[in-house]
Amino acid sequence: MLEREVRKSLFLAQAAPVSSAEAAMAFIAEVSDPDATHNCWAYRIGQAYRSDDDGEPGGTAGRPILQVIEGQGFDHTVVVVTRWFGGIKLGAGGLVRAYGGTAAECLRTAPSRPIVPMVGLTFHCGFSDHALIRARLLAMDAMIDDETFGADGVDLRITLPQAREEEVRARVTDITRGQAVIRVVEESWQKFPGAAF
Secondary structure, three states, X not given: OEEEEEOOEEEEEEEEEOOOXXXXXXXXXXXXXXXXXXXXXXXXXXXXXXXXXXXXXXXXOHHHHHHHHXXXXXXXXXXXXXXXXXXXXXXXHHHHHHHHHHHHHHHHHOOXXXXXXXXXXXXXXXXXXXXXXXXXXXXXXXXXXXXXXXXXXXXXXXXXXXXXHHHXXXXXXXXXXXXXXXXXXXXXXXXXXXXXX
């Protein structure tokens, strides 16, 4: 959250990490002040993005906020800049600078975490390999999502940083002497737990 005054108008920027457009819209509804003159906003979630000038001249509020989100390399992010009019008109250029500048400073001072591409894998291993595989997976930043024990071994489902996929595949193949058939179950961009503004 960041507050600043520009020629007697008060601007308040609030940002949050979001996982979906629905979550972004819920945040916008939650922090927008109905008594304010304008509640302008933008969000970016992967390839999906949207912005709103909320009554300000077209392109002077929502678009500058969106440009700041993209320019600072943020994703899965929503920013709302609320304005209480102070009686002095800022002009189109002044509005762009006020909304964009307030959003930029808010994001610059916000704690953030990197978004890391993750991949989900599944494979089967024998009981004799299970303990060693489990230990190696945890040492390579893999999260074990599910383990199903059957008559002939264990089916595992794991999630790990995509950058470590080849290393994990090679290690599992080596431990199981080529017996494990590894399949991708999902790929997505995810934030590490604890991301916050």
